[in-house]
Amino acid sequence: MAGTAVLGRLKWEVADVVEIVPETPRVKRIVFEVPGWAGHRAGQHVDIRLTAEDGYRAERSYSIASAPDGTRIEIAVERLDDGEVSPYLTDELRPGDQIELRGPVGGYFVWEPTEGGPLLLVAGGSGIAPLMAMIRLRAAARSDVETRLLCSSRSWAEIVYRRELDQLSGDGLTVAHTLTRTQPRGWTGYTRRVDREMLAEVAQAPDESPLVYVCGPTPFVEAVATALVDLGHEARLIKTERFGATGA
Amino acid sequence: MSLISRGFRGRRADGDPARVPPGQYLTPDFPVLSAGPTPHTPLERWDFSIVGEIDEPRRWTWEEFQALPSEEVTVDIHCVTKWSKLDTVWRGVSVDTLLNEVETSAEYVVEFADGGYTTNLPLEDVTGGKACVAFEYDGGPLEPEHGGPARMLVPHLYFWKSAKWVRGLRLLATDEPGFWEVNGYHNYGDPWREQRYWGD
């Protein structure tokens, strides 16, 4: 189903909050039940809209981290201290609350097993979310597409979906972490920001033409995409999802 | 009305409601909104021009511009995206100063900026003390993300009428809608009459 179908006009739907689970000290996983949800593609996102009693509104987009699963979807929200929406979602929202959301949206930053690979996924912090949907879908579909994930996090405790990534490793999925601020004792992995050398070591060779998906804060994505092109990867095979500074 | 999100307030500031135009909310920050990438024109290459329906075009280099009389003003600003900020402090050169001794029959003006942004107004909305070219904000040099080295300041209209990275004014006999006016926003933009969009 690569390409598009006539999707119909999107509108705002009311979803129920089912579960809120701390994932790391700063990130919570939030599961919604969305009546009539017709499924989504790995990499797509939802727009969430909050309305205060006086009509004041704020909207943000969050990548869907779950593979298609009936009418349930999961997002991962990082609490930004000076954010307007993220502290509400992580501190105030409770199971049983309702929320307005619109989606699924986005056909550009998506992957499905029929597209093949190999795959190179590069995540900065909570940018792992849409890539997690791809990884989970790959597992559910028992795809054997050769997949490499390079994940940049501040510390071990702040790796989002760390346990699940550990479990899913193998069967053609390799996961490399870089911990940029603090590392646990005995850590032998990368300890710096993702750069050209690291990508040269981790990524497939350019002549394997991997499909590349990079997601995270805008400066991270810019640096990674530029480095990959410098290494010889084709720009048209690199898809980016940048979390701008308004993603608060 | 749509679903109210229990417990959601957003980040709002307190202030005198009489100073907040309809549909606006007070913000404690100074949101950075931009139609394009931040330009970085070095001051040695910067100039401000007045062109168009004018006896002789005028031009000031940065040094010449800094030598002009400037004033500190405290104004409220209102963005069409619904945030307002009260008592913002700027230093700038009044447009009246720039148009001093200018002969023109023009009735309209277009502000033009680095990056290609334009916005249009009646000439009378930038004269009579209503507008200045601001180069300082809150006591310091205007930051690039907020329009530095210099931007227009026309506080009686929605803030898209105050072009960031302004490089000049073009005087015209007829009105010429600018970037946002062509693409959906109101041609005039009075926040007190809530003139946000076409047809408002």
Added chain:
Amino acid sequence: MDELMVDGNAVAGLLQQVFAIEMTTALGRCNECGAIEAMGATRVFRGAGIVMRCPRCDNALVTMVTDDERLWVGFPGVGTLEVRL
């Protein structure tokens, strides 16, 4: 490089409300430099409204302004779109 910049993909919801078909994979031709790019690959800026710029030359291709009931879509820099049916 601006931190505020995101990809055209980020505004996909608004685009779909207008066109009822997937827009981020639609291709547009920049009137300024001739580049043909997917709308999802544009560089998106949030000013008074949304501006989607050519990733090659920064020309403003598409603009979007919205209140809760109306959406104004401008095509200041794109003459033709290619859309999959």
